[in-house]
Amino acid sequence: MKTKQKSLISSLYALLSVVALALILTTSCGKNMKTDTPPVAEEEKTTDGAYKVVDVMPVFPGGDTALLNYIGRNTKYPEQAKLNAIQGKVIARFMVKEDGSVSDVTILQSANPALDEESIRVVSSLPKFTPGLLNGKAVPVWFMIPIQFKLQ
Numbered sequence: 059m060k061t062k063q064k065s066l067i068s069s070l071y072a073l074l075s076v077v078a079l080a081l082i083l084t085t086s087c088g089k090n091m092k093t094d095t096p097p098v099a100e101e102e103k104t105t106d107g108a109y110k111v112v113d114v115m116p117v118f119p120g121g122d123t124a125l126l127n128y129i130g131r132n133t134k135y136p137e138q139a140k141l142n143a144i145q146g147k148v149i150a151r152f153m154v155k156e157d158g159s160v161s162d163v164t165i166l167q168s169a170n171p172a173l174d175e176e177s178i179r180v181v182s183s184l185p186k187f188t189p190g191l192l193n194g195k196a197v198p199v200w201f202m203i204p205i206q207f208k209l210q
Contacts, residue, residue: 106162108153108198114191116154116199118184125184129205133180136172139207144170148177148205156196158186169207177205 118125138144146169153162163181165174181203190199 106153108200109190109192110200112190112192112197112199113194116158116187116190116201118187125203128184129180129203132183133176133205133207135207135209136176139170139172140209143209144173145208146170146173148173148207149202150177150181150205151200151202152181152184153198154187154189154201155198156189158189160184160187166202173205173207180205
């Protein structure tokens with residue numbers, strides 16, 4: 059009788075292991091399967107129709123290093139900020155539209171109005187990006203960049 063109980067318990071454990079393994083495989087494989095539903099949750103889309111996260115994020119021509127170099131080369135330290143020894147970090151947010159152009163530049167973190175204004179100017183001058191993609195389709199994507207103003 060004890061042998062039958064042990065055998066039955068072993069069989070139940072084996073069955074539960076198989077069911078658990080099947081659930082794990084189904085769950086993990088389901089993440090990589092192509093479905094009609096977008097991989098980005100609807101809450102990732104903002105009220106203005108742009109996304110925060112997409113399958114392929116927008117890319118500046120030449121990559122992130124080229125973007126930082128562009129900003130460094132094209133940023134002009136405001137005279138008023140120099141005279142008053144104003145330094146700080148500005149965080150700019152902008153939208154990369156479906157065609158790769160930059161729009162809707164705003165300041166998320168301000169350092170000083172003069173530094174903010176210069177940040178908006180330089181970010182607005184950025185050349186077109188390779189647009190972000192969601193399910194293979196170009197979509198508008200929000201992008202953020204810090205701009206550090208530091209006197210030498």
